[in-house]
Amino acid sequence: MKLTDRRKSEKLKLDQIMRVLFRLSRRLTIQLINGLFEEQFASEEVKSIHYGNAEFIKDEYDRIVGDLFLKLDTSRGIFHYHVEFQTLNDQSMVIRMFRYGFEKAMELAIGSGEGELPLLAFPRQVVIFLEENEAIGDRLSFKLRLPDGTETVYAVPVIRYWTLTPRDLQEKRLYALLPLQVFGSRKNMRRIAASHHSDEEKRRLLSKEFEQLKDTVERTLAVINELVTRQQLPLGDMDRILQVLSNILTYLYRNYGNEFVQMKQEVSTMIKTFIDPKMVKKGREEGIKVGIKEGIKEGIKEGIKEGIKEGIKEGKAEVAQNLLGLGVEIETIVQATGLTAEEVLKLGKKN
Incomplete structure (x- = not known):
């Protein structure tokens, strides 16, 4: 497989991984929307959740997941949201967010009857930056000048994911984003792999990075353990979250850690030993309750x-x-x- 084809395949797999996190149980998805957009939806008022992925713009930017649109049909009305996961930032990012929002607003255009002006309603948007970049602020924005000369600022909120710990995600009830904690190691690993260090020095630096990765996995599993114990994280959601965690770890080891077989096995064992007793114990407890x-x-x-x-x-x-x-x-x-x-x-x- 050519390098470009392999990168596209890896990118597609990461896209699929990210989408899984927005298709967990109804309760976790509502919590995720509440946390990302500072909403206060109660589960009982949400009638349905619909997903839509825009395909109206094609580009070659380094996106992980682009154009994830969600629609909530609630007792208070219909609400639209747009979530963008991003690694790199550039000057055109906010322009693309405007274009995505505009295209979706056109798609959802309301009213064109006699004496009624069409309404273009942009979805609520957020960009989640995964990798550390101190140049990224709390929002992306640009100034828009209308034909009559008036100006307005178009702004999109930003979540600087790399600043959030597993405990922060627990507090904000962003449980679905927990497995992305391990993704934060990719930037350093990529930088080390592309450096001019000797092979021996690269191995030493990557080994150190993978040790930090193990610590991240431990802290993430500790939070997941608490959530399951307190019955805040259903077993089905836990299983899918751990699958995503394992998939991202596999991606990192395949690309940057082929020589660290033992370390890979240690992390894999860490996840398995977390699952095994918890599944048996939880299964027995639930069996007693409902059996x-x-x-x-x-x-x-x-x-x-x-x-x-x-x-x-x-x-x-x-x-x-x-x-x-x-x-x-x-x-x-x-x-x-x-x-x-x-x-x-x-x-x-x-x-």
């Missing part, structure tokens, strides 16, 4: 299955006995624990 009335929910069963598959070998018999006590079918226990049906039956006789 009698509704049976174990599919998500909990999957959590138990995945937890066992990923490396929990000890305690299978205990888990199986607990599930038997809850009246779970033998077939489900076999799938969850890896034990044979005969082994499960023997455990049942012991009870």
Whole structure:
């Protein structure tokens, strides 16, 4: 594969990763919109959430995700939002935001009846800059002079993501953006890889950067752990967030850390050991709560299955006995624990 084709493929995969974060559960998506745009939507007043990706402008700028549009149909009316994820900044960024907003306003143009002026309503916009750049302020803006000579300022709010810690995201309830914490290492890794240092010095600097990356993963997982424990982060959302985290880490290791196999395994193990006991423990707790009335929910069963598959070998018999006590079918226990049906039956006789 040519270098340009590989970069396009990687960029497309990152686009897809970012879009996942805006398609989590309804509750987390509403929280994300509230946090990004300082709204106060309650879940019960939002009738539906619609997604639209504009394709009316083509360019070659270094964007990660461009033109993510959301529409909220609420009891208070219809609201439109535009979110742009960005790595690099340039003078034309705010101009492009204006063009994106204008094209969407044209698409949504309201009213052209007799005696009624058309209304071009821009969506609310925000640009999220992922990589550190002190030249980026709190907003992007330019001055617009109208035909009658009057002037107005067009401004788009900016979120300087690199200044936010996992705790900041927890406080702002921007849970969906937690996995992007590890993306902040890309700029330094890219700079080191492109430097004129010797290969040995590059390895030393990259090793140091990956150690910092491990610390970032630990702090991010600590926050996710609290959110799950407090039931503020559903298991399904947690699973998708951890998948995004793993995908970004894979991207970083593939591009800048092929030699750090052991470190990659350490980070992978860190995530797996976080998932395994939490899935089993949570599955058991939820099974006790709802198993009698509704049976174990599919998500909990999957959590138990995945937890066992990923490396929990000890305690299978205990888990199986607990599930038997809850009246779970033998077939489900076999799938969850890896034990044979005969082994499960023997455990049942012991009870």
